[in-house]
Amino acid sequence: MDLESYWGSLCPAGKSAFADRANSSVMYVGHVVRGAKKASSIEFLLRLAEASQGAITVEELRPDLFGRNQAGRRRARMLRNDVSINSTAAAKTPEVPA
Numbered sequence: 492m493d494l495e496s497y498w499g500s501l502c503p504a505g506k507s508a509f510a511d512r513a514n515s516s517v518m519y520v521g522h523v524v525r526g527a528k529k530a531s532s533i534e535f536l537l538r539l540a541e542a543s544q545g546a547i548t549v550e551e552l553r554p555d556l557f558g559r560n561q562a563g564r565r566r567a568r569m570l571r572n573d574v575s576i577n578s579t580a581a582a583k584t585p586e587v588p589a
Contacts, residue, residue, distance in 0.1 A: 494539065497546050498524045512542035 498520065501509060510517045515538070522528040523539075530536050536549045550557040 492546050493551055494530075494547055495524050497543055509542050513538040515539075 506517050510520045523530050530539060530552055536552050539552060540547055540549050
């Protein structure tokens with residue numbers, strides 16, 4: 492499913508919940524859906540894909556970067572692994588008091 496179809500299938504409360512899960516705003520996601528903004532940040536692409544809970548993928552969001560060929564799938568897999576490793580490490584890093 493593409494982002495526009497997914498977004499259109501959501502009620503206003505669903506759009507708000509989706510944007511919250513993607514750590515974004517309804518307005519910004521709406522701009523991305525309409526094409527006024529491009530989802531160029533890799534982290535943002537992953538957040539959108541994860542927030543959709545499997546309904547959309549990074550390959551569908553940016554086929555120019557993560558096409559359906561073998562190289563594109565490999566890039567997407569490496570990206571997911573890298574981001575999950577970095578977010579896990581950041582979550583485990585203790586905060587230093589100021």
